[in-house]
Amino acid sequence: MKNKNKTLPSTAILLAGFGYALYGPLSRIVGSGGFGTTGQILIRTIICAIIVSLITVFTRAKLIKIKPRDYHWFVLLSLAAAGTTLFYIPAIINLPLGLTMFLFYAFGTISSYLVGYFLFKESLNKGKVIAFILAIVGLTVMFFKSIYLTNNLYIIFACISGFFYGLYSTFSKKITNKYSLTQSVLVTTIIQLTIFLISWLIIRDNIYVYSIQSWAANIYYAIDVIVVVYLVFYGFKHIEAQIGSLLLLSELVFIIVIGFMFYHEVPSIVQLIGGVLIVLGMIIPQFIKN
Numbered sequence: 001m002k003n004k005n006k007t008l009p010s011t012a013i014l015l016a017g018f019g020y021a022l023y024g025p026l027s028r029i030v031g032s033g034g035f036g037t038t039g040q041i042l043i044r045t046i047i048c049a050i051i052v053s054l055i056t057v058f059t060r061a062k063l064i065k066i067k068p069r070d071y072h073w074f075v076l077l078s079l080a081a082a083g084t085t086l087f088y089i090p091a092i093i094n095l096p097l098g099l100t101m102f103l104f105y106a107f108g109t110i111s112s113y114l115v116g117y118f119l120f121k122e123s124l125n126k127g128k129v130i131a132f133i134l135a136i137v138g139l140t141v142m143f144f145k146s147i148y149l150t151n152n153l154y155i156i157f158a159c160i161s162g163f164f165y166g167l168y169s170t171f172s173k174k175i176t177n178k179y180s181l182t183q184s185v186l187v188t189t190i191i192q193l194t195i196f197l198i199s200w201l202i203i204r205d206n207i208y209v210y211s212i213q214s215w216a217a218n219i220y221y222a223i224d225v226i227v228v229v230y231l232v233f234y235g236f237k238h239i240e241a242q243i244g245s246l247l248l249l250s251e252l253v254f255i256i257v258i259g260f261m262f263y264h265e266v267p268s269i270v271q272l273i274g275g276v277l278i279v280l281g282m283i284i285p286q287f288i289k290n
Helices: 002-021 023-032 037-058 068-094 097-118 126-142 153-171 181-203 212-238 241-247 250-263 269-286
Strands: none
Touching: 002 023, 002 212, 002 241, 002 250, 023 037, 023 068, 023 097, 023 212, 037 068, 037 181, 037 212, 068 097, 068 153, 068 181, 097 126, 097 153, 097 241, 097 250, 126 241, 126 269, 153 212, 153 241, 181 212, 212 241, 241 269, 250 269
């Protein structure tokens, strides 16, 4: 039973990695149609809020009163999620994809390990240390040609986005153990909507877009976001934060597979080696415990 209980949440996080793999291409399609950074996020979050509200009504999800001591966790989780998105979108649009993904996942894995260790008191056994090293080396190998130092502000944005991403995934454990998945998603979506509305009111970038392709991509993006959030919340609820952060690196493997299957992009030997190292990092903790 123990293995079965870990199989389902691990599979959920792997599927979330596939959903995350679609974020980059969708962000570029939506942005290419004229949506501003905060404009596209605001519209998408409104769509997400509508979808989650409909799920809440039709599934008759149980909503309970949030305890005062949990308020700050909902706020921190929402801030981390909003920070991830607000810094990720401009980075992915203005930087090479490889560089953005390297910084994003490197800092995300580091922050997840730190939060798991200090906040949730997760042990750092030999398997996790080896997995972390393999993951970072794999990321470096996979994106070696894209890594460079520059004064570009978007480099900082990618790093901040990755750091918040690691916090977001792990902080979810603080609320999903007390509240249903749907209530957790609904409340955090509403808080994020408030944050994005304030951000848009300050920046006032474009939301008046007449491109059907961009609107369709943004709607699909919103659906993808909701599915991924449910999968991440469920997965991290049942497994350690450090293990979950490693499994989310599956996105990079899915990006290679999607590129090959749909765009006929043949991965280089270096990319394949990096991918193999990342996969090894994902599975080694299951075999090396001490």
